Amino acid sequence: MNNSQTIIPFAGTDMITFDMTYDQVRNALKESKIVFNVDFRPNKGCTPEVPWKIIRTNNSVSVFFANDKMFKINCGSSSQGILNNGIKVGMSIEDAMKTDPTLEYDEFEEYYVSSNGYWLFVDSGSDTISDITVFIKAVLDDEIFFSYKWC
């Protein structure tokens, strides 16, 4: 996973795509000599209680799995991730909203949602994009997503 990678909504990134399994992602990272660790989130008490495995690379890309199915990729501050519409990590949210007028702020969870299939998280001090998240379509609907029937 090199720097300045392209992020494509509902598809993945240059290197990681949503049709890959957990083992395939690990092997791809190892072959590219990318250092990573695996984080386990048990989601105890959630309804239903589906644990997540998260592969986190040393250049702040996180790949989320539920029951070995990849559902979300997050490109953080040192990933230099760039969306196919030009929005990238480090850009001001004001400029991003000019590029994609569908961006709306979710006041409850404090992130920006695009109807084009991605989320933006913003650093509260600088108002710049700290994270870009893409996901599978099931994530768009809370009821479908949190039932994990797509697993």
Place this chain on the structure above:
Amino acid sequence: MIASKPDFSKAYIAANELLATGKELDTFPFPIKPLIKANTDVSLCSFEKAKRKFNANIKAWGSESAVLQEYQGQAIIFYNKEKTGNPKPRIKFNLQLFASSGPISMTGNVSEKSISDHREYFFGKSVHEIEKYLNRRGYQTIIRPSKNPDSKAAVIKVLNSTHERNITQVLVSPGSKRHGEVPYVKISTDNGRYKVINSRPEEYKTDGKEKAKLFFRRYW
């Protein structure tokens, strides 16, 4: 510790509801402790125990019989065994006291004032403890993880909101990169959002654009 003055008119209605529906009431007169344990988060402590274990003179707070106090978010009824007697004639008084405690009324309603007055109630509680509290107030809920990729926060989603039972969801965060690693609880209702933050204002990072009403820990 904060002395809190009960709202007796509200408490009287809530206490009567409990009397009518409490599963623990199968005899009369009934023991108060199981009822309080099953329906509230309020702790009980006798004047004598407070003196023996903590060297606290409860009578100094101005009551010879019973008093409700809040300590680090935990409501405690201190009662004087000598005055309550056996069978306990002060049951009605105690019911009124505990029914008026905590931010959520017995009918499930919260307001800006009730959250502000009882903000410490949420501090130090896990998402499951807060969910149980909601359930005791009639809320049907599920828990789901936060969507924020680095957050360990969880969201309690309410499935049966009404105009009276007005909470729609609650986010419980142990701290986040965005807000400076301070724990907070965000309560969304049908007419506003409130964030109860377990820190001083200067420790909390914000862009100043938050629409939620912020309530910080009070220090005395």
